[in-house]
Amino acid sequence: MREVRIKLIGFGNVGREFVRQLLARERIIAERFRVRFSIAFIADSRGVLYGTSTIRRDLLEKALNVPRGAVSSLKSGVRGESACSAVEK
Ligand SMILES: NC(=O)c1ccc[n+]([C@@H]2O[C@H](COP(=O)([O-])OP(=O)(O)OC[C@H]3O[C@@H](n4cnc5c(N)ncnc54)[C@H](OP(=O)(O)O)[C@@H]3O)[C@@H](O)[C@H]2O)c1
Structure with a gap:
C-alpha cells in the first residue's frame, strides 16, 4: 500500500x-489503487489545523x-500560523 x-x-x-471525497472514497481508493491518504495539516487564511501525526x-x-476561516479554532489548531510556516516544519 x-x-x-x-x-x-x-x-x-x-x-x-x-x-469529503477522500473520506467517502477512502476504501475504494485503497482497494483499486493501493493508495492510502492521510492529511498532515489543513491551512486556511487564519491558521493551521494539525493532527498528532495525521488528522x-x-x-x-x-x-x-x-x-470558513475557523479551522484553526478546533483543538490542535494554531490560530495565526501561516500555511508557509506549516509547510516548512
Ligand atoms: N470553485 C471552483 O469551482 C473552482 C474551479 C476551478 C478553479 N478554482 C480555483 O481553486 C482555488 C480555490 O477555489 P475555492 O472555490 O475553493 O475558493 P474559496 O472557497 O474562496 O477557498 C479558498 C481557501 O483558501 C484559503 N486561503 C486564502 N488565502 C490563504 C492564505 N494566504 N493561506 C492559506 N489559505 C488561504 C481561504 O481561507 P479562509 O477559509 O480563511 O477564507 C479558503 O479556505 C482558487 O484558486 C480558484 O480559482 C476553483
Whole structure:
C-alpha cells in the first residue's frame, strides 16, 4: 500500500469537497489503487489545523463543519500560523 501524506492549503469550496471525497472514497481508493491518504495539516487564511501525526477522520469531519476561516479554532489548531510556516516544519 502506498502512503500519500497531504498538506492541504485552502479549505473553502475546493478543499472541503476534496476532503469529503477522500473520506467517502477512502476504501475504494485503497482497494483499486493501493493508495492510502492521510492529511498532515489543513491551512486556511487564519491558521493551521494539525493532527498528532495525521488528522484523524473524526477531526476531519469536525473541520468540515466549522465556518470558513475557523479551522484553526478546533483543538490542535494554531490560530495565526501561516500555511508557509506549516509547510516548512
Ligand atoms: N470553485 C471552483 O469551482 C473552482 C474551479 C476551478 C478553479 N478554482 C480555483 O481553486 C482555488 C480555490 O477555489 P475555492 O472555490 O475553493 O475558493 P474559496 O472557497 O474562496 O477557498 C479558498 C481557501 O483558501 C484559503 N486561503 C486564502 N488565502 C490563504 C492564505 N494566504 N493561506 C492559506 N489559505 C488561504 C481561504 O481561507 P479562509 O477559509 O480563511 O477564507 C479558503 O479556505 C482558487 O484558486 C480558484 O480559482 C476553483
